[in-house]
Amino acid sequence: MADNAKSASQSNVHKWVGTRQVRPDGVDKVTGRASFGADLHAPNMLFGKVLRSPHPHARIVFIDTSKAEALEGVKAVVTKDDICDLPSEMVPAGEMMVNYRDITRNVMAREKVLYEGHALAAVAATSESIARKALSLIEVEYELLPHVIDVMDAMKADAPLLHEDMITAGVEPAPEKPSNVAKRVEFSQGDLEAGFAEADVIVEREFYTHPVHQGYIEPHACLANVAKDGKAELWCTTQGHFVVRGHCAKLLGMDISKLRVTASEIGGGFGGKTVVYLEPVALALSRKSGQPVKMVMTREEVFRATGPTSGAHLKIKMGVTKDGRITAADGLFHYQAGAFPGSPVQLGCMCAFAPYDLEHVRTVGYDVVVNRPKVAAYRAPGAPIAEYGAECVVDELAKKIGMDPLDLRLKNAAKEGTQTVYGPKLGPVGLVECLEAAKAHPHYKAPLGENQGRGVASGFWFNIGGESCATLNLSEDGSAHLVIGTPDIGGSRASLCQMAAEELGIHLDQVHPIIGDTASLGYTFLTGGSRATFATGMAVIEAARDVIDKMRERVAKTWDIPVDAVVWEHGYARPASSNAGAFEPLSMAEIAAMANKTGGPLVGHAAINAQGAGPSFGVHIVDVDVDTDTGHVKILRYTAIQDAGKAIHPCFVEGQMQGGAVQGIGWALNEEYIYGNDGRLQNPGFLDYRIPVCSDVPMIDTVIVEVPNPTHRYGVRGVGETPIIPPMAAIANAIEQATGIRFNELPMSPPKVLAAIEASKAPVADAAE
Amino acid sequence: MARVVLNGNLKQFSDGKSEFDIEAKNVRQLFAELGALHPALAPHLEEGIAVAIDGEIFQDAWFAAIGPDSEVHVIPKIAGG
Amino acid sequence: MRYESPESVEGAVALLANGAAAARVLGGGTDLLVQLRAGLVEPDLVVDIKNIRETRQITLEQGGFRVGAAVSGAELGEHAALKQAWPGVVEAVELIGSTQIQGRASMGGNLCNASPAADSVPALIAADAVCTIAGPGGRREVAVEKICTGPGRTSLAKGEFLVSFFLPERAAHCADAYLRFIPRTEMDIAVVGAGVNLSLDASGQCTAARIALGAVAPTAILVPEAGAALIGTALDDASLDAMASAASAACHPIDDKRGTVAYRVKVAGVMARRAAVIARDRARSR
């Protein structure tokens, strides 16, 4: 990279990159000053509330809002008629392509309600209690329809249809009859039959998983303010305010230029805040009432109406030779999409066997609609489900041929040059390094007690780049304001400022980040796909180099020497060599101070569509203790190992690994959506939707492996998503070692574990098969 | 001539053909050529598609350069949570 | 909704008896406020009893303890003498919710909310605790197991409220214990709860045993058969196993989001046995 020549900080010794710094927004967040979605108030503000369907599946005969409108204090009531009915059009949103026809129906039901909690009207009133009372005055007549909750039931020929016109895509010839199967996807390479023929041992297993929610602690919230002239401002908690702007403008038939969206601080998202729910409704209410409208979901609404990720049924078949060569892998995946098409099954098919260098592979996936809330992205969407099955089967293969599970993984590990089933050959990746770090870790050799077991599993995620902008505004004192467009969900401000300070060669305290609104920066894709530090980081580096080049030009003019004779070093412009002339180096502060005389303000900018995201592999080791009288599983010890490419801020990389691991522990042991026969969710709260609490888990040990991503200046790979992939299989494998029983359904909750243990004790025990 | 491989479901729109040798300087030209060869494929190349050129993935990158001996895989677009 | 915080028992009774149709007593509020927010209850009147001294005190009485109905779990846990005498009751109350909940939640509220899974109730039943109820007709004493009549239902009449509990004096070689099963380590509602209260003689023979179970029936239940299995024994493994079987046999739970029938029946025995071992060891040590 030639332009590196201008930047002396290309040396591998970094001043800021790779160090543990206090985040720039830290003080605001430990003192309560930081403003999250629900923290903003506006003069003359109204409170909005949504009327939600109590039925899992029904035709809407009519909605009568007149009584609600008549209630004193009610300023606006909206229904589907206030939101555009959009034709089918696919657009990227978060991890999946979404269809505007579906978004508009998910935001406000039109012909039918498709799940319990489906929005079908909303009111804005002068107080929350009046708004609630108004909801109770809205009359809706439903024509109840049979519902379907389970993915396999939904695929049956006689299953109730959610979308009467839905013909399965990806099947040739196209089926004549509609079904709940939205799409079939297939990836394959090599010759499966030949592959399995080479195998000495073949294992085929079925697995079930249930939907799990992202579980961010901050409910969805927004504040919309539409002026009489149609200009609108929206404040909301989101992973991508530019994406919100696009969706809202479309759903409300507004000019995109008239809508300015500001991202609040975001209280967790994990993929769940990549789509719109309240935002278009609040705008519609504000447009209708002419007053600002604030909307905040209750926790119950979050569970009933926002995206969990898919539950699924999968079938995994893998073959191995006695000496440990995996000869073939075949996977069949049925993912619930919720009420509208678009489960992450395709990504699951692409990831399932990605940690292995395989010649013969096939993955087939089905995207199936059911009467549940539409799924949204959740941390490495699709991958945890698919890789859970594959990693359990790999463990069983290792046991059957008497090989150490890490050795089997090492022997077949994906590496640079591995042909993936989804297309590309892998570049430099760090799976082998992670597996070796796992083998070398003291945890792997530590002794275990009775009813205890140890499990390992690998995880793979692609990571993405995408559109990012960055602007560096130099102040008169030489400090810099860094404007970026990716909401800071886990400390990205810190890592981005560190890269800026590194490039500029100034002190980190001199870089002040802000998340720009949609009017003050070019389009920036959302914080997701583990892209913020990678892609926005690239933009930040380019913006820094842009302003460095401008400073060099100014200094060259000042010294009256060619610009190439001016180099940038450690925050100073210097003559390239003595024969360039003897000039005192000029600091950024000095250059900034004379900016108005040398051509005006100094601003660096970059607008890019980042390519070349590096995949990230991880390997987890977990020890469990199983209470054989109650089925309770205790996590005794946990180690997460991952290739970060380069950890710009090691603390936040560790934090991603630890947080992902614990979300995975919840998925493995207790988290699930529990539905009654009435199609209603029975556990829409943190009391019975059991995410891990502090006393459930031990310290999560971490090992950061750094195999640089060649396409990034500092070698960064995304790190946020991979850590949630290995835990479920690692824990299942550990429980198998502790009990001799293989669990093929998540969550491995106490009643299930105890039932299996009891069954295995019974005379005709086959649970352990 | 670059070696071009269609992955996933795409070959359903190219009469089952999944491998091509195509003259194209960049992704946009490649899509135009593919679309011309198989009109049914054209709409599916407009959105939700990425390419891997000699192993490196490009998304929404019309002008990513394709070398004369490049191996190009046309794959579904990837993103994340 | 009207809020009143009388400072006397009589004042509270008057409000509850003559007040609006739908009145609710506010103790710690950790159940009532959730129900209010969820719209499950819409009382016209809420009577906060926390400003009545009697409901906030722990006092010695005839060698036993009188515990006000609105004493918080945190306050209870800080009372060394009570903890020493009735460790099972105190540990049961301390299991109710988080540290934050402990700052508010009371035994009175836990009992009168009438959840079959209430943690303190099996321990109080095992302890043979007696409630003092105040009402328009004056005061009456009622055994704890007579209060709940079904999920969310109590035997308290209109105008009545629970003022305090009485926990009797402890003799030598007596102790209680409470254990519950939850899927996590904290923050869950009991899937099964077991309170055990044992009396031993000098030789270590069990002379009295009260076993109560929670979350295995519409109300917490006393299981005399389980107690009988221990009385006259040295609390050896065989008698403990017999007690566990009797406890399981007494269960008639439901399948719900928190556990299956089979699971609750099995684990009831496991919890009762484990609690009995703790109570036995405590009793032997004093």
Place this chain on the structure above:
Amino acid sequence: MSKTKSHVATNVNGNAVEFLCEPQQTLLDVLRDELDLTGSKEGCSSGDCGACSVILDGRLVCACLVLAVETNGHRIETIEGMAEGDSLHPLQQKFLEHSALQCGICTPGFLIAAKALLDIDPDPTETQVRYWLAGNLCRCTGYDKIVRAVLDAAAEMRAN
């Protein structure tokens, strides 16, 4: 349904505060909507997440489970009162140094809960910290760095 508001006089973070509220308003509603103290967060309004943790007369409670009218004559400590002047509380400092927050929504609740613990026990074990904080949910960090920050702050406070 009498709509008459009650007058409540409390002390918030050392300052005498008076407000009018409806009987069904929670302390959290009033802190956030009437007193503009939005540092206490609403994550569930059922006492299950701890994001609204405040200290009431020295006791850790969930502000969502206290009626505002109940606080008449009582003392309330919120996150806004934790730092003294411009000097952060050692817990706040350690949370920053350990990067014990990612999104930060649960942070005020954790800090208040941890302060309540260290106020009564200057030397808690890791297990004691974990059980004390079990009522505060964090979905980002896996709790590791939070627990380390609390133990580190306790050690520093003991040293000084």
